[in-house]
Amino acid sequence: MSIGVHNIGQGCVTCLDHDEHYILTFPNGYGRQVNALTGIFIFNALSILTVPWIELGGECSINCSKTGYNASIVFHTKPFYGGKKHRVTAEIFSPNDKKPFCSIEGEWNGVMYAKYSTGENAVFIDTKKMPTIKKKVRKLEDQDDFESRCLWKDVTYNLK
Secondary structure, three states: OEEEEOOOOOEEEEEOOOOEEEEEOOOEEEEEOOEEEOOOOOOOOOEEEOOOEEEEEEEEEEEEOOOOOEEEEEEEOOOOOOOOOOEEEEEEEOOOOOOOOEEEEEEOOOEEEEEEOOOOEEEEEEHHHOOOOOOOOOOHHHOOOOOHHHHOHHHHHHHO
């Protein structure tokens, strides 16, 4: 039992401190709750429901037109038998290079490890140790009509 959301389109992120603009695509999202059949002889299809979880799956990319750097990211869904949840792998490319200078693997909600083309291995990021940083968002009156907060302001207001 699951539900899937297939994201289409792209997002734009601007890093104001570096004057960099990134275009990115999104992974698919899944709400999962799998039935696990139990017993040696299953006469009545006895099942135990597992705890539901949210899962990301599929490929996405990040590209910076200013620098030419880009990344290819794969969110791996958990196999029915065995395997881990929340796995991610990625490759980061320099401008005009076909071979990645960095490969990343781990869990998108935990620790990710980097392996560089130099042979060096390091922790890329530990999301559980990251501080929460308040995002900077332009005032609604300074946003274009189709920017998220402006577009969804009435829905957000009514949800609150």
